[in-house]
Amino acid sequence: MREYIKRVISNKIKDIPQIQEESFQTEYSVIKKALTYLDGKKIKLKPVSFGYHGKKEIKAPVIEIKGNFPHIALQNLSDKIVYIENIENLSFLHYLKISNPAAVITNTEIRKPIFIENFPVFYIPSFIKQEELYIKLSTKKIKKEYRNIFLDIGVGTYFIYINLPVDSRFQDINSLSFYGSLSTLIYLLEKLISIKYPKGYRTRIIISDMLFSDYEGLYNHINKIDKDKILSIINIENCGIGNEKLIIKNRRNLLDSFHYIRIKKILEKAGKTYNEEKLEDYSNIDRINLPVIWFASQPNESLYNLKKEFLNEKLILNFVNDLFFIINKLYKDS
Incomplete structure (x- = not known):
């Protein structure tokens, strides 16, 4: 699956920054x-x-x-x-x-x-x-070895992360949930590279191994760097389907007050509305212990058996435009 994603990114996006890899060992x-x-x-x-x-x-x-x-x-x-x-x-x-x-x-x-x-x-x-x-x-x-791939756009001391969690042991590359999320990432990556925004900090795109909802890949990656330099994690998972909700809580709040209020104001100024929900799936994303911005379709269980043919390209593009708008405005002065 990792090689498939690398191939899709390289084929669809021009002037792609260098893709880096890292490997980890795990036992369960x-x-x-x-x-x-x-x-x-x-x-x-x-x-x-x-x-x-x-x-x-x-x-x-x-x-x-x-x-x-x-x-x-x-x-x-x-x-x-x-x-x-x-x-x-x-x-x-x-x-x-x-x-x-x-x-x-x-x-x-x-x-x-x-x-x-x-x-x-x-x-x-x-x-x-x-x-x-x-x-x-x-x-x-x-015992398993797993790999993350990542690339950086822009320069700066601080990072905003865009995370696509994948699980090669479970996911089907033709499933609605995976392909919708991958398509969202591809279109978003195209915008970030071609428009060259946001500026002032680095945007790190990471395709991380989630190890059945435990987010092992992302967790181990961010623990290798200074977490104080990570502004937020944008989670690209179960999205691009057209009925996304802003996930504000799992076991605890995923957003701090700054990010929650900021996102609400950005959407209000743009005349956009996204319903807010508590996550209805089982997830350990809380272990990341950083602000997580996550727009997802729910209930997630119903998405796993549907195929990518149910996706609507227009709905994906509409969501990507909204998400890019939020990313671009998130850390700018009002």
């Missing part, structure tokens, strides 16, 4: 197989999370949760297996991380694997009526 745990027993029958469980490296046998009472309620974080569920028939909003899993159950089982198909070390998450099509479950699982450690 995956569940090889898992099973349980329902009504005396052995049933395979499908792992939909990775990172867990705890107990290989879990025997615990089952507690069923209906609805996505934040107050679940106030409960200690360390000795319970949580069963959720329908997870309407994957961000709910962050509350469960606080209550720390022994395991989570759901009837909701989670298409994109999620990174959770605290407990395993399994999908099962069968409904669970038992009061207690026994789960047996096996895990293995995987």
Whole structure:
């Protein structure tokens, strides 16, 4: 996927700055197989999370949760297996991380694997009526090398980052979510190079490995440099589709008051309106701990199986024009 992106950028953009690469090593745990027993029958469980490296046998009472309620974080569920028939909003899993159950089982198909070390998450099509479950699982450690590619536009002490997170282990280059985001980046890059704005600081374009929503590539990259010199991160993910919302919060606010107020004023002066939403997906982008400007389509889960043929070029260009306008005005005096 990395080579594909490099090839697309080189073919579509003239006078492209030098593309640099960096590599990192990572290690994480995956569940090889898992099973349980329902009504005396052995049933395979499908792992939909990775990172867990705890107990290989879990025997615990089952507690069923209906609805996505934040107050679940106030409960200690360390000795319970949580069963959720329908997870309407994957961000709910962050509350469960606080209550720390022994395991989570759901009837909701989670298409994109999620990174959770605290407990395993399994999908099962069968409904669970038992009061207690026994789960047996096996895990293995995987070591991976992954690469980021990046390039700089302009000069200056301070950076604004434009991040396209990709995951070659999961994403399909022909999917709506990936191709819409890549097209957004290409058109935005063309504008930044041809118009030669914004000025006064460097714009770093980075295609980073996200490692199943954990943003490992971006996280390790920015930790190699002085974070005080990074003004903000513009996240190009699940966009270019035409119904983008300004994502203002995940587990915590993604924007500080300066960036939030500034973006609102820029859009108001331009007569533009973007609805504001809390992220409905499971994401660990908070770990970046910098202001994140993210316009995304939601709910994200519905985008992963759609193909790029559903994209509308005009909608992509309209969004790119708005985003470029924000970038160009963001750090200028009013």
